[in-house]
Amino acid sequence: MTAPPAQPPETSPEDVVLRLTDVVKTFPGVRALDGVQLEVRAGEVHCLLGQNGAGKSTLIKILSGAHTPDSGEILWQGQAASFGSPQVAMKAGIATIYQELDLVDGLSVAENLYLGHEPNSVGFVARRQMRRGAAAILQRLGHPEIPVGREVGKLPAAAKQIVSMGRALSREARLLIMDEPSAVLAHDEVQNLFRIVRGLTAQGIAVIYISHRLDEIREIGDRVTVLKDGRTTAANLDAKSTPNRELVSRMTGRTIEYVFPVRPAARAFDGEPLLRVEGLTLPGRFADVSLNVHGGEIVGITGLVGSGRSEVLESIYGARRPSAGTVELAGRRLRRGSVNAAVRSGIGMAPEERKSQALLLAEPIYRNVTLAGFARYARAGFTDAGRERDAAEEVTRGLDLRPADVRRPVRTLSGGNQQKVVVGRWLLGETKLLLLDEPTRGVDVGARAELYQVIRRLADEGVGVLLVSSEVPEVLGLSDRVLVMREGRVVREALADELDEDTVLDLVMAGSLLDGADLSSDAVEGTAA
């Protein structure tokens, strides 16, 4: 497929700062890029669209000097360029926010912002200058409340994303690349991000923006290039006017819509709940959370990032030890702070951070999928790799994992496909209650629809689902019942039908990012297994 003729919006062709022609990149066993064309103009937001594994991250890693292409031509500001290392790309004026967080936990916020180009005199860090600069950057990003001296490892994920963004802004860049920056951000944060992006483009800085959320692309994008299987299938589409249907079909080669499965209307869940949580409290994180989930019911929790939703899930699961409250599954009380007890009684959790909390990167896909259940396929302690592979293949086929070969190391998968592996782990069966924390983070539209259907199907089979998501439409569309959390408390509980997006946003919006975070609390409970 070739691109339809470009419809230049307001910028003119002379402003082209970057042009890629026929870029190819091969990894062992996979051709990640198979002849990519891309043209980016000064002052525009150029969006990259594509399914999981289409090659978007690989493409931007080539631009940022993290990978070297096998062949193809890169024209940067009119001149042939090759970015042999990140240093070269940065010198040339390209700054990047990577899909996977790239911060050093042991360094402070300020040190991370200036990593690699610390203000210094003869090697001595100019600390005051650095702190002041860092504070200014955070101010500009609208987050002056993030302490510049705090170790990054102790920040919540959303704050880390902001530091990551700040790092890119701390450089004098002509081109800013953002690889799924909004995946960990909640609604208001995305708006904040867009405000900054607009400020940059107004200065003539070019932005490459990657996201799986089509509405974002409509809102911020100028032009769109679509990748499919490592090839450019459409270039320079107009971001505002191209219909969804066309974008999706260019990405996937088929026609689907961004949808949620039908919710069986007016289902009444009374009787004994499957999960009953009473007065759960984790000091400094959330307090007095009570909720229940019936078998076959999908309950969604929404709220701002930092409102403590993940912690509620983790506490139910036993990954954190709450200070008060009880968790009962099917009438039986679970031991506080014991993951084993939870898993044994049939609870599964897909955690929020796939790399640090969920995946064995060096292990093959199938072993990651069966991580929580390989014992089930074993006989007298002896494992059965064949059965495990078959089971894993069945699950991953349902999620459209690419590449489909389950013997590949997870490390070589794209971000969205890794997410499918994380969720797939709990779809193997025998789970009575599923806790899903941002299950669709970084998952493309096509796979998302399939994932929704899988979840709904599980519910129909009687599994209870407790879902946390920052995407309000997702929660509203998928859940039977919705809880809204703010600052560590449940502020509203209602049937999904009774709520609409604006109501939820109003409920949620009463605070900013770190209100619920309570960075000062010292009464932090330890994790316990």
Added chain:
Amino acid sequence: TSNETKDNPPAANVKEGNAASEAPGKPVTIGFSAPAADHGWIGAITANAKAQAAKFSDVTLKAVDAGKDAPAQIAALETLIASKPDAIVLLPQDGAQLTAIGKKAMDAGIIVINLDREFSDSAASFCLIKGDNYGMGVAAGHYIGEKLKGKTDAVIGEIPGIDELQLTKDRSKGFADTLKTYGLSVKHRVAAGFTVQTGQAAAANLLQAAPKLDAVWNHDDDQGVGVLAAIQQAGRKEFFMVGGAGSRDAMDHIKAGDTVLTSTVTYPPSMASSAIILARLAAQGKGMGDLVELQVPKLIVLQSETITKDNVDKYLPLGFKS
């Protein structure tokens, strides 16, 4: 609950006094420092020193363990010197490295008896008593040379302890020099590190490298336990072996004649007992009763003797426990 040999266990080599010089004198404090007792011979040195000191009513012994290396021993001695004993009996980790501290003690008015490993400066000690490492090699060389006289193609193996040590160099030189007078030389040589296990490993490999042997000198009876095990495991009997130091275990084997070990050349740990006696005399300003001089001698070098089946009974009481 350690493993005693069935027959009467070897006691410490102490001297029950009868000479005039043994009469109780002014009370003295003797400091003692030897390397960590990780080895039978060193263990015997420490045990002998303690046992001998206990025989004297007028001696208080302050033994400090010297840790694993010279700097550690220096540290221990710094602490010891600060407590101002009358005399120090010192078996250094390394003679040269401990010379400075020996001098420091002498300067502080403490009598230093240098045991076995010689300081690089004789002013650092009041008196030196040591074994004869070169002589040990000579004794082993003579024993083997006599037995293999005329057999110029004889294959001789040598299993020293730790090559880095001066004592090993002296032993090997004495051995080589003596063999040369018989027209013989060492063909195979593997250092065995002074422990049983390394002895076994070294010997196993040496036996592999030399499919046929005529004689072996193993420098040390402690590692000899392992060496003998390796020989037994390889099923080799065609050669004879000479040991070194004179442990009780080695003497038992020589007496029984149940292994290839037919002889051992001594390097007696009893020198530690003698050193305590010397330290006491020197601290009390006495000489040795049987000598004319009013002072103890500056240098005493002990003979290395050859123990064979014929004379083993005489030496059995001196054999130390490995």
Added chain:
Amino acid sequence: MSTATEPVDVHDPPRVTTQSWWQREGADNAKRNLALLGVMVVLLIIGMVTAPDIFLDGKNLWNNEVTVLTQASSIGVLTVGMTFVMISGGIDLSVGALLALASVWCTTVATQSYGAGAMIFAAIAVGAVAGLINGSLIAYGKLVPFIATLAMMLSARGLAQSISGSHTQINRDAFINGFALNKVAGIPIVVLIFLAVVAVGWVLLNRTTFGRRTIAIGGNAEAARLAGINVRLQTVALYVLSGVCCGIAALIVVSQAQSGSNTHGDLYELNAIAAAIIGGTALTGGRGTIIGSLLGVLIFTQITNLFIINNLQLDLQRIINGGIIVVAVLIQQFRVTSFWRKPASS
């Protein structure tokens, strides 16, 4: 919002290029081990050139290689346990000391008087209990493995010394001594014990849930925990396993040296770790094979054997040894296409 519209069409075949066998699962490990085998062959060739009388004579070669295996057996058994611990992301510095302690404990007069059975039990029990302490300190006391096992190393050697009074305890039990003296099918029993441990280790790591849990913990402890694996219990079990290996190795050493002593197994921890790393086990956990560790041990032992056969001086031995290790690892490295690995020092 509605449901999916049109029937889904078939995707293009994903651009998966053809995979050769060596790109498949576990191929990395296989390649690594093949390279190690290559190193082993090179060492044998060096032997043939420098000592043809031994390496070119069938019978002598057999005898010599049996000696190499014999020499490798105690450290080899330790390395199997160490490999498990290292794959789980831990380290066990106490193995040499535990070997010494077990050897001393099982050769006290009292123990010997109860016969071989009691000695075997004593050795293994000592190892297991010490391993239990190691594991508990690490899993429940949250000590870093390096520190916990370093402390155990010091204490165990001290205890061995105090029990034996620093004396060599002669072993008079003929059955135990027989492990080193007697052969079955021309192979000494100690070697058979060693190979049996390797075989059990291989099965345990590659075919059982125990092995899978070990790899999972080392790959990502947090992920393992959240997947419902009892990380602490598994950790304890791993150090007990390593301790049991120390007990078995102690019996091998007792039979070889016909004695127990607190000096046994000096620096074995370093050798075992080095052998495991050469064999491809990652210090950071999550990766490693039993076969690789076995080859690592054999390479080290073969090098020493070559040195002694060629009557090389100790200083030269050491200098060359350093060089060989570097070359061996480099050979192994260039076999594995390694561009996706993190650069240096990571």
Added chain:
Amino acid sequence: MSTATEPVDVHDPPRVTTQSWWQREGADNAKRNLALLGVMVVLLIIGMVTAPDIFLDGKNLWNNEVTVLTQASSIGVLTVGMTFVMISGGIDLSVGALLALASVWCTTVATQSYGAGAMIFAAIAVGAVAGLINGSLIAYGKLVPFIATLAMMLSARGLAQSISGSHTQINRDAFINGFALNKVAGIPIVVLIFLAVVAVGWVLLNRTTFGRRTIAIGGNAEAARLAGINVRLQTVALYVLSGVCCGIAALIVVSQAQSGSNTHGDLYELNAIAAAIIGGTALTGGRGTIIGSLLGVLIFTQITNLFIINNLQLDLQRIINGGIIVVAVLIQQFRVTSFWRKPASS
């Protein structure tokens, strides 16, 4: 999906939340080090109870603690270099051997004949060059640090042995010997050298880009690379730094033992690593402080000093030593609220 609601910018002015002092930047480290200081105090109290004549008399106490510092000086200097390497996620097993090699090199007759300047240059140059080799093998040869420096350890000891012919080389240079003999303001020069190295190390780690990048590499090598840090060059520099520390430590040992020898610094690598870990440096990199390492070294030396003063037997020393290490780390651990750390064995 719906579009945005309003142009959001409702962020309050920066809310200054109340922070206790220990929640501030670096508070973790401060807490850790305070706990170590506590351990040190406990040791001194033990000294007061068991040896009041030394620990309760001002002058004796001063002398004794000067002795402790003196004994700690060579290993302390090594530990500073080791801390840097470990923070970067590496390890340097060759430090003890490099100390020996540098001590031998700088005390050969030839070197001594050129005087103290040449000796100092020789010691430091030997360390630096060996560090360069270590670093290059790791950064460019992609060897695991454990293996590269293990090989260096073997080779360096062998070389030291071959140069010295296994003889102890007496140092006759009065200037160098003076480091241990002479005092300034009542403090031996070796101690001053040690403290100077600690001070320089602290500044380097905490106040320079070099130090910050070291932490970055250890914390997340890939992130450091993507941030434009030359990870390889930095790695090489770090091992050179460690090598230079070996050279300095060699000079200290030469002046203390008045000799160079291939047996110097035996097992110092283990002690240095252990001291750094006790001091809070993570074996996995990314975390560690110079002050912590200093305290780690002093605790180890103080323990040995207590043992000697109380005339404890070696076997008991060892047994107790193991216990003390465990207790010291446990004390330290319970000071740090640790909920964010991974559980066990990770």
